[in-house]
Every structure is written in structure tokens, then in C-alpha cells.
Amino acid sequence: MNLLPIAGPRATWTVLWRELRRLPVLSAVAALVITGASAAGLVAPWALGVLVDDIAGGGDRSAIARVVLLIGLAAVLAGVLTALGVTLVARVGETVLARIREQVLDRVLQLPAPVLEKVRTGDLLSRVGDDVASVAAALTEVGPSVLGAALTILLTVAGMFALDWRLGLAGLLAVPMYYLALRWYLRRSAPYYKQERVAMGERSEAIIASLRGSATVRAYRLEDRQLEKIGETSGTARDISITVFRLFSFFSSRINHAEFTGLTAILVTGFFLVREDSVSIGAVTSAALYFHRLFNPVNVVLMEFDQIQTAAAGMSRLAGVLEIEPAPEPPASPDPADASLELQVISHHYDGPEVLTEVSLRLEPGERVALVGASGAGKTTLAAIAAGVLAPSTGVVKLGGVDVRDLGEDRTRAQVALLSQEVHVFSGTLMEDVQLARPASTAEEVEAALDRVGASAWVRALPDGLNTIVGESGHPLTGAQAQQLAFARLVLADPPVAVLDEATAEAGSAGARELERASAAATAGRTTLVVAHRLTQAEQADRIVVLDHGRVAESGTHEALLASGGRYAQLWRSWTGTSTPGQPAGRTTPANAST
Amino acid sequence: MATGELLRRAIRRHRGRMTAGVLVLSLHQATEAAVPVAIGIFVDRAVATGRVQPLLWCVLMMVVLFAVLSNAWKTGARQVVWAIEYETHLLRLEIAQRVLDPRGHRTGLRSGELLSIATSDAEKAALVMRAVSMGAAACTALIVSSVSLLLVDVPLGLGVLIGVPLLVLGIQALSPLLTRRTSSQQEAVAQTTALATDLVSGLRTLRGIGAQHNAAARYRRSSEATLRATLRAASTNGLQDGVTTALSGLLLAAVAGVSGWFALNGRITIGELITVVGLAQFVAEPVGTLGYASQVLAMSRASASRLASVLSAPPLTTTGTSTTIDSTQPLLAVEGVSHGTLSSLTLVLRPGESVGVLCYDPRDADALLTVIAGRAPKHTGSVLVGGTRLEELDVDAVRRTVLLERHETDLFEGTLRSNLLADAGLERVMTAAGAADLIEELDRPLADRGQTLSGGQRQRLGLARALLAEPPLLVLHDPSTAVDAVTEELLAEGLAEERAGRTTLVLTSSPALLGKMDRVVVVSDGSVVAEGIHSELAESDPAYQEAVLR
Secondary structure (H helix, E strand, C coil), X not given: CCCCCCCCHHHHHHHHHHHHCCCHXXXXXXXXXXXXXXHHCCHHHHHHHHHHHHHHCCCCHHHHHHHHHHHHHHHHHHHHHHHHHHHHHHHHHHHHHHHHHHHHHHHHHCCCHHHXXXXXXXXXXXXXXXXXXXXXXXXXHHHHHHHHHHHHHHHHHXXXXXXXXXHHHHHHCHHHHHHHHHHHHHHHHHHHHHHHHHHHHHHHHHHHHHHHCHHHHHHCCCHHHHHHHHHHHHHHHHHHHXXXXXXXXXXXXXXXXXXXXXXXXXXXXXXXXXXXXXXXXXXXXXXXXXXXXXXXXXXXHHHCHHHHHHHHHHHHHHHHHHHCCCCXXXXXXXXCCCCCEEEEEEEXXXXXXXXXXXEEEEECCCCEEEEECCCCCCHHHHHHHHCCCCCCCEEEEEECCEEHHHHHHXXXXXXXXXXXXXXXXXXXXXXXXXXXXXCCCCXXXXXXXXXXXXXXXXXXXXXXXXXXXXCCCCECCCHHHHHHHHHHHHHHHCCCEEEECCCCHHHHHHHHHHHHHHHHHHHCCCEEEEECCCHHHHHCCCEEEEEECCEEEEEECHHHHXXXXXXXXXXXXXXXXXXXXXXXXXXXXXXXXXX | CCHHHHHHHHHHHXXXXXXXXHHHHHHHHHHHXXXXXXXXXXXXHHHCCCCHHHHHHHHHHHHHHHHHHHHHHXXXXXXXXXXXXXXXXXXXXXXHHHHCCCCCCCCCCCHHHHXXXXXXXXXXXXXXXXXXXHHHHHHHHHHHHHHHHHHHCHHHHHHHHHHHHHHHHHHHHCHHHHHHHHHHHHHHHHHHHHHHHHXXXXXXXXXXXXXXXXXXXXHHHHHHHHHHHHHHHHHHHHHHHHHHHHHHHHHHHHXXXXXXXXXXXXXXXXXXHHHHHHHHHHXXXXXXXXXXXXXXXXXXXXXXXXXXXXXXXXXXXCCCCECCCCCCCCCEEEEEEEECCEEEXXXXXXXXXXXXXXXXXXXXXXXXHHHHCXXXXXXXXXXXXXXXXXHHECHHHHHHHEEEECCCCCCCCEEHHHHHCCCCCHHHHHHHCCCHHHHHHCCCEEHHHHCCCXXXXXXXXXXXXXXXXXXXXXXXXXXXXXXXXXXXXXXXXXXXXXXXXXXXXEECCCHHHHCCCCEEEEEECCEEEXXXXXXXXXXXXXXXXXXHCC
16 A cells, blocks of 8 residues: 655755744744743742852842842743743744644645555545644643743753852763663564554454444344454553553653662762852752753653654655645646547556546537446546546546646546545534535525435425535534535536446435435536446446446347347346346456446 | 542452552662662662672662563553553443444434444543552652652752753643644644545445546645644654753753762762663653653543443333233234324234234334334324333333334344344245245355345345244335335235234335235324225326326
């Protein structure tokens, strides 16, 4: 499977940097303010050291007042700068994220057809869903605290060196220990985290399979088998989680060792420095308090390291999407002259054998042609090629006399629409769903389109009419209703040519007839190529083309084909149950059947 | 089971580990509180005096302190995490067991919601143990800090002990505002993410009508709105951070001022001054932890109440204990049943007979299936299986007799073979179900619960599975809607052969299937309007003709 690209670190930074440079003033001010906030936080421990010295040196009340005032002012300043800094940093980060997620979705929606054909929907979904969410969560939840903590650490180390370089060096003894602890943990935990994610996935899979299939579980008395599977997967996930935590607890212990080393080193160094009068007791106190203050920020950075890594991985996957070049717009070419559709000697194969062989077909403007054939005969592939969604291996598709390759995506789509077997109801109001085809359309136009496809009766009966929320978490629609919405979108999009590959079989016989009427109404006046899943769809067409193993077997009107007694006549008799079944010729049903 | 009981049971079930965990974690918090005290002692006894012997003692003190601190957390947290993980597992199994009860459950929840209860809510409910252990440990830390402070100086200690909690509570008073902003921000983020995944799921539909630009524009609007909500939440967040920083700094100034003055007067030593200042900073932590523990507890209660509502949901079907199923009686006799759109429908299957039911309105078919499955407790009339009323029969006795394979085929993880549940006569039955093409792929692992198979392949596998189970009565609902005409014909023949001599009921409008049935019953407006064999009905009844000859 061809996966979407993942950007390298350099390319990821380029993407981030490009967005940051669009907000030069805001970014600079935010950086300055948040640094100022961390710096103001350093005043208190230093002032406490001064206080210790003042008292040890027998200072007076005014000295205490000065220190109190200093700490108070620094506190107020730190408060103001923190409030401002957190807000500004969030503004920069969130704006950059919003721009990137918009660009990513835009790029995904306009993936060049050859790329789209190869990527898995799951990968696309996880880019625009999980990856965006993990970057956003890191940015909002841990971003400010990690940034603040990192700055505090840097400035505090600087502060310790300002007190006395030897005290600073003593504190730095902790750094290699922190580093080693983190490296130890990341190396050992990475494979466990991976296992944990897999185990949790398997656990959810076992639960959801049992839940979704609960009717089948009950009917076949599979409760014990499914419960055992859930117990097994849940137990595995539990044991891995406990192991991961065990590892984490060792990591945490190592961090404590680093804390001990740093703090004791400062105090012991301080002891000798004070003894030879190089520094004051106050300076040692300040240094120790500085270091104690670092416990929390260092923990924040270390503990959130995982989430930072996840977010970084998500970010590089987002940047990867932006690396895909959009399909180039072809040079200027004449517009289609009329609503004709012509397929010239089309052959096509996916990764395996040929599924279409030298198919030629011309639809005159306004003509309605039905494609008939057993599963796997190549109907759906031919429909996608005719609509310019799939590029054939060899052969030419012409719309109104112009090669689709010269038209480009947007002009092709203005000329021909494809209604595929995938019926999707978009989340939101029903009106918004239909309006996706033409956002400028008014409520009246939407109603007229729904009316034309025979949907207005049930739409009016919905709790909020056109404003009813439909889609995944909204009012459930039947398969037939969802299909009618697709037809209404087609009416609004109003292309001269339509290719229909929709499955009406699921609707039951009564619904199917309604859908056939809707289909006829939506395509009236358009050049139409219909993939006939039910033979009545063929019966109503001007011309029927029978595909057999990727070749045109027969072509003609319903009556003519019935009279000729060939494949079509055979299919018709078998379908309507008016005769014994057909010859074994149509029995092979390849695994990638399109039904 | 009530919410509180569920939480108490969680702690009871793991009381050994919980007790150990709480004790050791409390010890850890006490040592954390002791760190600033130790710094004070170190400066006072060693640094200020310059004598070597106290220095050695002080270093030893630090070694012991950190050794206890580090090992206490490691040991205590492991006990609690172990208890949480095991409890989560137990709760999850309990939910699964309840949901898969053969008598069904009257929760009205969809599978997505149940999944989230079995995973996320089970995890959150078990966190009650984290809340309790964290809270207990924080209380210990508070007690240790208080005692240390009071030992240094009573008025000063009281001042800190009153001032710090007041400060923390004051800051938490801001949090409802923050919570509101944050939850509206999270909602906006979730909506934008949902919109993105929704649009990408419908990507091919969008591309088919060239609506991708419109979709991108819609997403941009949603993303902008989310950005605005996020920024509002961020400024509230910043405000809270700022206020916390400023107030705790001011409190520190006050404590430093007072204790500095005391030290100047000789009332406390310099080391004690450092201890007081250090503790004043530390005390905010356990107070904050208590607040956090109460939030975790609230979250855990909310999840526990969702678990409790599923666990205490009544079963959907009424079942009895009788196991008397007389095979000489009709295996299914629906007599004068009204339910949903059905009005006093009567349908009796003679032993060994195959019957096709054609419902002009699909709702009639759904209602009939609900009644046969025993999921319509309020129907009138009677449903007899082998001469005994369905409600009086033991649920397993019914399930051994009647098998209902639904229109949408549920498959499970595993291979095609493991999904078919039986091995004897596998190839023969696969061929009968029109699934001969899948025989070579029997051992292929099934990705995504068979969602990668076509609808037709799933339907044919479902039929094969049902035929292999060889139930005395097989009920099928539209088993061939996604199958092409040629295969449908094969499948209809295979079904008739496989079920010869056994009782079969097929709800369908397919002429190929109806043509192979011993008898066809036509249902319109909830009751039987015609009966006969397919070819006669097709010749004589125009309404029937239109319904089946598509």
C-alpha cells in the first residue's frame, strides 16, 4: 500500500517557520514577554539569599522592608508577564496550528487522482483527525507549561552561575544524570508503548466486534467465545500497561537520584566556599532554593516528553501531506463543445490483469446509456474512467470533443459528475449537506432540488425540516434517503453529463422504484451513463451496453437485445425468474467484485 | 448496583494493595515536605558553622531522605497502579458480559457509546483509587508541614497554614470560568476534527460532484471559529496562571518579611527562616493536589454512574425455563400478532416447509423479525415455537432451534474459516451460498471485521454460516440484496438444496428466492393478503408482479 509521505525534521521545521514568519511582530513579542516572566520568577530566591545575608550580617528593618518590597514587586511583574505571555504564546501557536490544519485539509481534499486512488482512507482520516488532535492537545495542554519550564530551567541555571560559578557547576552535575535517565527510559519504553498501543487496539477491536455484532453473537451463542477474547485482549493490555508503569517508576527514581546529586553538591560546595569566605551563606541559600525550585519544571519537561514526541510525530505527518504537489492545471484548451461523452479504445488494469479491454463508446448529448454485466465485469471501473476520476491505462476520454487530460480537474468536474456507490451523508444540517454542491444556492433552490428528486415529503416530516441535523451523530437517514440527497446534490451541481454508479439494491423493492424515479428526474436533460445494478434501470435507458470480462459483449435497445437472445436476454430471464438460470459463463465472481 | 457501591467495591476488592499504597505514598509526601526542612538544617548546622562533622551528618541525612523519598514513590505508586489496572479489567469484563447477555439489555445505547463505556468509563471509574491514594498522601504532607511549621514558631506557622489554603482556594474560585471556557474550546476542537474526518470520509462523494473547494471553505470557517474559542480559553488560562504566580509571590514576600523580622530579633534561627520560607512554597502543592483529587473523584463518579446504569439495565426479552420444543408441532406459529405496523398477522410454518414472505412495506418485515427474535415484549397475539410460547421457553432452547441471520452480516476478527464457525461440509455449503469464489481465501485473515469485503461477499458468507449451523428453523432476511443476478440464482438453488427437509423462512422480494420456496406469503399493511406459489402469484397478481419483477 502506498502511504502518504512523512516529512523529515528539516521539512517540518520549514513548514512551522514559514507560518511563524507570517506573524513576525506577535511571535517576537510573545517570546520576549514569556522570557521576561521566567526572569521575574528568579528574583525571589535571590532576594531571600540577600535577606539571609542581611540578617546574618545584623542588618536592620529597612533591609527586610527592601527585600519584601523587591519580592512583592517581582511577584506582581511576574504575574502580569505570565498572564500576557501565556496568552500571546497560545495566540501564536494556535494560529499557526489553525493555518496548518486548514492547508492540510485543503490539500487532502484536492489530492491528485493518482495519489487518491492509492492511499488508504484510514491514513487520510488519521492525518486530518488524530494527528491534528495530538498536535493541538500538545500545544494547548503541555505547550505553555513545557515552554515556561524550559525557560525557567535555562534562566535558573544562569542565575546560579551569576551567584557563583562554582555553585553553578555543582548544580550542573545533575544534568548528565537527568539526560541519562531520560535516554534510559525512552529507549526501554518505546517498544512497550508500541506494544501497548497495539494491545489497546486489539482490545477495542474485540469489544467493538462483539458490540456491533451482538445480534449475531446471540443468535450463534458465541457469548463465551467473545467474552474470552475480550478477557484475553484486555488482560494483555493490562499487563503491558503495568510493565510500562514499572519502567516509569524506575525512571522517576533516577530523576530523584539526579535531584539528590545536584542539591547535595550545591550545599557541600557552598560549605567549602563559605568556609574560605568566597561566597556568603545567603548565596548558598539562594543557590539551594534555586535548585529546589527546579524540581517541578524539570519534571514537567521530562514527564511530558512523550506527548511532545507524539506531537512532533503528528506534526511531521501533517507536513508530509503538505509535501504532496497539487495536480498541475493543464495549459489553456478549448471548452467542451457540447454534452457528448466519448470513450476511445479504453483498456485498464490495476496491479493485476486487465479489467477493461479496448472499450469504445460514444454517448450523444442527452443520451442515456446503461452498462450491464455480472460482478467483476468492469462496470464500476469503466464508470470511473468515463467520469474522468480514474485515468485509463491506455485510451482517451473526450468530453464535448476535448480530452479530459487537457481540461484539468475543475473544468472536468463542471462538465461531468460521478455518483459513486459510496453514499455519504455529511454531518450538519440537511440543507448544508445539499448545499455542498453549490454553497451560493438559496433555501428555495435546495427545496426545489429535493422536490425534483421526490425527497420533499420526508424532508418536511423531519423534526426541523431542512435544518434537521443529519449525518453521523444526527437524525438517521435510510439508505434510500441518503441516495436521494446525493441526487439533490447532483441537481444543484447541474453538470451537463452525469455518470451514475449508485447501488439501489439495498433499498428494498419499494424504495428501489422510488430511487429509479429520482434518478431519472435528476438526470433528465443530461447525457447519462448508468451502471445498472438492477435490470429495470437498463430497461429505461436509450441504449444498453453489456460488458463481459472487460469487453463490450452486446449493445442495443432493450427490445433489440431481448430479441437477439444473447447474454442480455439470458440475464433478463434469470433476473425476472421467468426461465431457468443462465449458462455457466457468468458464474465466475472475482474476489474484488464490485457489488 | 448504585454508583457509590461500585466505587466502594473497587476499593474493597483491592484493599490490601490500596492500604499498602496509601501508607507508602503518604511516607513519600512526608519526605517531599522534608526537603526544604533539610535544606534549612543543612545551611544552619553545616554551612553556617563551617564544621566538618555536622557536614558529614547532613550529607548522610540527605542520602537517607532521598533514598526513602524515591523508593516510597516507586513502591506506593506501583501498588495503586496495579489495583487500578486490575479493577479496570474487571469492570470492562463485567460490562461486556452484561451487554452480551443472551436476553439483551434495555439501555438504549448504541455500540459506539457502549464501547466508550467499556473502555474509557471503566478506566475512569477505577481512578477512584488514584483519587483516594493521592488525597490521603496530600493530607499526610499537610500534617507533616503543619507540625514542622508549628514547631518552628506557632503564630508564624498558623499564618502560613491559614494563608496558603486561602490562596489556593481563592485561585480555584477562578476555575469554573476556566472550566467553562475550556470545555467550550474542547467542544469546538472536537467539532472541527469531526468535520475534517467527516469530509474526508465523504471525499469520493465530494470529488464526484466537484465540491471539494466548497468543503474546504466550510472547514476553514469551522477552523476559524475553533481558533477564536481556543484563544478565548487561552487568555483565561493566562489570567489564571498570572494570578497564581502573582499571589503566591506576594504570600512569599509576606512570609519572608515576617520570618525575616523574627530572625532579626533572634526569635528563630536562619535555618528556621529557610525552612519556613521553603515550607510556605511547598504547602501549596498538597493543597493543590487535594483539589485535583476531588476533580478526579468527580470524574470517576460520573463514569461509575454510567457503568452502573448499564450493569443494572433490565433484560430486553422475557424468557422462561421450559425446554419443551415438540418437533412434530410447527417450529414457528405466529398467531394474530399485532406489533408496530403488524396487525393481527398469522403465519404458521409446517415442519420441513420453506416459506417466502414478501412484505410490500419493509417496516412490516422489520416488525415481524423483531417479534420472531422475541424482542417485542409488548406484542399482542401469540408466538409459539414447537408448540410452546416463546416467552415461556429457555433462551438457550430457543437459540438451539431458531437461527436468525440478519440482512447486514456481522463478521468478527479472525479468518473467513473461523467466521464460518463449523468445518464439516464447508466447501459444499460455500458453493450452495454462491460463495465458491471465496473458498480459496478461507484462511486469509479478515481485516477490519470484514469491512474490506464487498457487501455481496459478506452476505454470501453470512448465508454460508447460517447453512453450516444447520438449525431446525432458519430465518433469513433479504440474503441476496447485494448479489448480482447470476449469483443470486445459484444461491437460491443452493439454499433450497441445503435446507431440503428442514424448516426455512425467508423474508425477501427477490423473485429468484421466492421462486424456490414451497409457499409464498404476501404481507401488506401488516397482515397477510395473499398466499400461493411464486409462479402463480406472478401471473395472476399485478401488485405482486410489480413488487418482485424489478
